[in-house]
Amino acid sequence: MNDYRVVIGINLGTTHSGFSYSYMSPSNICIHSEWKDGIGHKVPTILYYDDVYKNVRSWGFPRPTFGGKPVELFKLLLGKMENELSLLHEKAIIDYLHELSKIIKRAIQQVDLHTQALIVLTVPDDSMMLTQTFFTMREYVYKAGLLKDPLSHNFGLITESKAIEIFCMKYLKKHNLSVGEKFIIVDCRDNAVHLTTMLLWKNEKLCLISERVEANCGGDFVDQEFHEFLNRKISSSGMNPISENQFQIMKQAFNYIKKSFSGVQSEFVPFRIYLEANKPVFVPSRYNSEANRPSLILTQSEFSILLNFEDVKAIFEPIIERIIQLIDYQLRLCYDSCYAILLVGEFGKSKYLQLRIEEKFRTRTRHISRPPYSDIAILRGAVLHGIDYVILDQAYIIKLVEKNKELEEENIKLGEENKKVRELQLKHGVLTSNYNREINQNRIIVETLKNDIKGIGEKYQNKISVINQQHQNKIELQGQRAKQIQNNYYVCKNNFDKYKLLHDNLQEKYVDLQEKYNEEINQNQIIIEKLRSDIERIEEKYQNQISDIDQQYQNKFKLQEQRINQLQQSLELKENKLQDLGKEKKELNVEYDNLHQKNANLMNQLENILQQNTSCKDDISNYQLENIDQNYIISLNSDISKLNGNLKSYITDLNQDVIVNMEEIKKLLLLYKCSIKITNQKDDQLLIQAVLQRHVIETILSYAIRYFQCTGQHYHLESDIINKSSLLSILLANISKYRMGNDEITKIATTKLRQHVYTILDNRGFADIYGKNDATYEHPFIAHYKEKLNKTMDELRIIRGQEKITCENLAATIIREVIKIFWFRLKIHESPVQYAWIPYNAKVDETFMKRSNFDNDDDDDLYVGLCYFPLIGRDIASNNKDVFVPAKVFAQKINFNNK
Structure with a gap:
């Protein structure tokens, strides 16, 4: 039996292509619409090659700025595949499916596409030889990397019209379409209109009653x-x-x-x-x-x-x-x-x-x-066809297993009957052998007597007559015995026929028993209905007892409410502490703003002095860098401290009111190569908080990578600014490299541009957006990914009540803070600032690491089990690293590399 977990429908269209998928649910079909440089259900069917048509330089939406040779409309050769198959046509289809497969593998995760996915590819209605097309396209899909081998069974074809018919049939089911009803499908595509008249003739099977137009x-x-x-x-x-x-x-x-x-x-x-x-x-x-x-x-x-x-x-x-x-x-x-x-x-x-x-x-x-969804009927119909195929295949296999079981039971019964028949045949053979042996013996005796009688002659005539009479009597006795043996033979033969007849009767009785079985099922149904009515009477009988039990539980609930009130008082104390921390945070923010303003004033003064007295440029530059570094590190540490506080509140203290999914936590530890074993939530609370903080930061950075790869929409303004500033930086570097001059501003232009751009983004990036009538709304990136982040965390730990709402409201703030620190703030500094995760099993070094466990300073032989906040500084890959913010690690005493 197959183990398909997902069905993938691929529509390789003439001008546009796309794919859809479903995890074996006809009511939940996903149509992929998140393309790299476009939005919609489909991507253009076009490839851009190099000058020799060997390597694909671009495909789909982006029209390359470097030119490139476009190849399109190659799908049209599918209808003429038998006669006009060319190398370029085959290569174009394989290359396009290969590029599309990368998107499919990113969209469908945690599923082995080679063994757990059924791929259904749509082909044009005018394909001349569908069987030949099947084998050819299966080879193309294999070469594109979607199949394990060229003979894989998890591949199917369906014509575009057939996919549309299946989609329409599913839609008409809710309208109670009767057998014999006709309906017309008007397929209005961009390049043609197809009309098909169909008839429902058996269950959900369709019959074409007129030619497709x-x-x-x-x-x-x-x-x-x-x-x-x-x-x-x-x-x-x-x-x-x-x-x-x-x-x-x-x-x-x-x-x-x-x-x-x-x-x-x-x-x-x-x-x-x-x-x-x-x-x-x-x-x-x-x-x-x-x-x-x-x-x-x-x-x-x-x-x-x-x-x-x-x-x-x-x-x-x-x-x-x-x-x-x-x-x-x-x-x-x-x-x-x-x-x-x-x-x-x-x-x-x-x-x-x-x-x-x-x-x-x-x-x-x-x-x-x-x-x-009729504009994507082909994609949905292809997935529905694949799901129907999987369901029918599984039902057929189950039916075969049940049938084989019934045949095995019948074979056991027939084997017992055949055993009896073989015993009778054996007895019949023994009796026949005895009969033949006695006949031969009698024949020998008769011949011997005849010879004796002939030798004695007349001398012993009287004795011969007497002896002859005696032997005659013996012969008669032997004849009677032979008859008896023959009768026994016929008796055995009759018994054999009798058992054969018995076998036929048993076969007829089997059919009768099947009918009786069906009658008993009906009777059992009546008994079940009676039992249901008895259960209802019993429920009424014990209703009073349930009321008493309910009263007991009400008393217990009152005790629980008292406990909740006590916890509420404790929560109020914690909220007071949080308010005090909030005041401290505001004071720190004010101090940071003052420092930032002083730094700006100082920079302006230094620039004025630099313009007036160029001879002191080196001394002033060194003084400026020292002050910028100091203020930069103070500001960065303040923001990171604020981020860590929000992360701790978001993850929570994982007390007994929070349920932690220990299996998923173990998977996270394996993901980040942490070899420390955990046993329960209470004893391993610090390690669980650490791996959750690492996962939150890594997840938000993955969101940012995906966002900054897209451009073109008003909510991609931040991405557009970075891309355009990068291009401008390259141009400024080129003019400094390839154009003569001696001005100082050109040499520092790229650095100043980067600092100003990322300072602006640090201030306004991902902030709320102005709408119509002075209304504001949350940035779409923040609105979308805060819901996604909360959903991800709900799978790892479960929080209830008011605390859940408070935590979820922190998601937007944490996303902004992570992106601003790691994506914007580190690039404001004049010289490069990097961040890095300390690898596991590295020896703990207090000069650039801060551990959260093993408070004893005498423990020198400690190794990193998990880094849950990265190291931030300059030249961090060298031995002369300049540490701005030390990494936070969870230590262990065992070095698993040397174990």
Whole structure:
């Protein structure tokens, strides 16, 4: 039996591709949408190669700035794979699947894709030989790294239309679709529209009752109509046609109107599209003085066009009219006996298309709708197909096991009967052998007597007669005995036939017993119903006893409430202490602000002195660095102290009211290579707090790495600033390297730029965002990952009540503090500052480590078991390291490297 834990559906599309997956749950299908440089359910099917088409330099969303040779539309050869398979086509598919597999492996973790995942790949409907395509694509998927070997069984193919049919069937189940009902699937893709008429004929099995129809009238053809509309407008004005680049930019603007156009004039606002700096700009016509302006302006300084309701409707009308004709033709083939018309595909989201189909066919069918997620029906259908395959495969294997068990029981019964038959056959053989032996003996005796009689002659005639008579009697006796033996033979044969008949009767009785078994099941069901009624009566009988027990528990609850009140008083004392600590923190913040202001004033004074007297530059620079280092270290230690306090409050003191998941804690210790064994929550409290602090810091840093790899959105402003400043730093370094000059500012420009940028980010990075009407809202990165961090920690330790709310509210603060310290603050210093985790089994050195256990200073032979706060300083990899903040470690006495 297979051990599949996840089903992965991959849609290798002509222009866009994507994948979905589900952990064996049809109601919980995940569609991957977190791409590196784009947002959406799919990524473009395109590769950028080097000049010799050997190495992939980029793929999907990012168009490389270095050029590169694009390869696209290679999926189209799948329909002609038998005759037109080329090396470049095979390499392109394998390379693209290889790049896609990296995303799949990052998205689906803790699952062995080679043994626990079923991969379902969609192929075009016009694939000439599906069997050949299966073996070819399985080899491609294997070479891309998704299969263990080229003959793996955890791979399947499904056509795109079949995937859509399965998706629609699952949707219609909730509408109680009956056997014999027909429905039409209208698959509105960008490059074509496919119509399929289906019939439900047995359970969930579908039957194609009419030929699939494909027509060139999808969403791309609406763009073509828009292009022709522009050409007509321009040619009628006597102007030169627009370039292909200008049309592509205008098409981006038109896509917004195409998606929102509903066909209702009262809902439509005329737009004027301006082309400014090769970017489309939308301006509603009611905000402009359009009365005296022409609908089309195409000059050297301005290019704009006004789109009215009638213009947009005329662009849509030919395409939608063609789709309506196709649906009308299919309904005629069904004699207008159709249960539902389902719209799927990207163009199926068009509100105007839905309105026209509803107006045209609402009287000819009972149900017209666009199912949820219909624009990704192929991806969801592929996963549903894989789940159905796994369920059917497991059910078939279970059925075979049960059938084999029944056959084994029948074979045991038949074996006992065959044993009896063999015993009878053995007896029959013995009797037959005895009979033949006695016949031979009698024949020998008769021959002997005949010879004796012939030799004696007449002399002994009388004696011969007497002896002959005696032997004649013996012969008769032998004949009687032979008859008896023959009768015994027939008796044995009859017994054999009797047992054979008995076997046949037993077979018939087995069938009767099966029917009786079914009757007994029904009777047992009646008995169960009776027992249920008896249980209800018993429940009523013992209700009073339960009330008494409940009263006893109420008394116990009162005692517990008294205990809670005592704990509440203790909690209030702790809160008072926290308030005192808060006051101290505010005082430290004020002191830090004063120091920071003094440092800024001092730097300004020193810069003025530097400009006035360049001869003292070296002395002033050294003095400035010393003061900056001192203030920097004071500020850094203050922020780290505040972070450690928040981390301790977030993790909590792990008292008896907090439940710790010890198994997950052991896994964390293995993850960070800590060899110290833990036994229980109470005795190992310090070590558990340490590994949780390490995990919180590492997890937040992983969030930051993922964030700073993305750009382009307003909530990626911090990432954009860092990327742009890095590029500017490279340019400044290049001008200092490749351009002649003797100014001092160029030499320190990159350092000053980095300091100013990271100082700004340290102050405003990931702060709340200004919204409309002076409203503010939390940074999306903080809002998203604080929920994710709290969920991660809930799996490691469980907190209840008010303390849980207090801890979860700290998540946003801790995320900001960690990123600001490790991502911004360390880069403000003029010379590089790094951080590093002390490896386990390193010897404890008090000069740059601070241990949390083994307070006895005489313990010299101590080794690092776990580092839960990193070492921060300059040149930390060398022997002459300059320590700003020592590392925090949990020590052990055993060196496991030498054990």
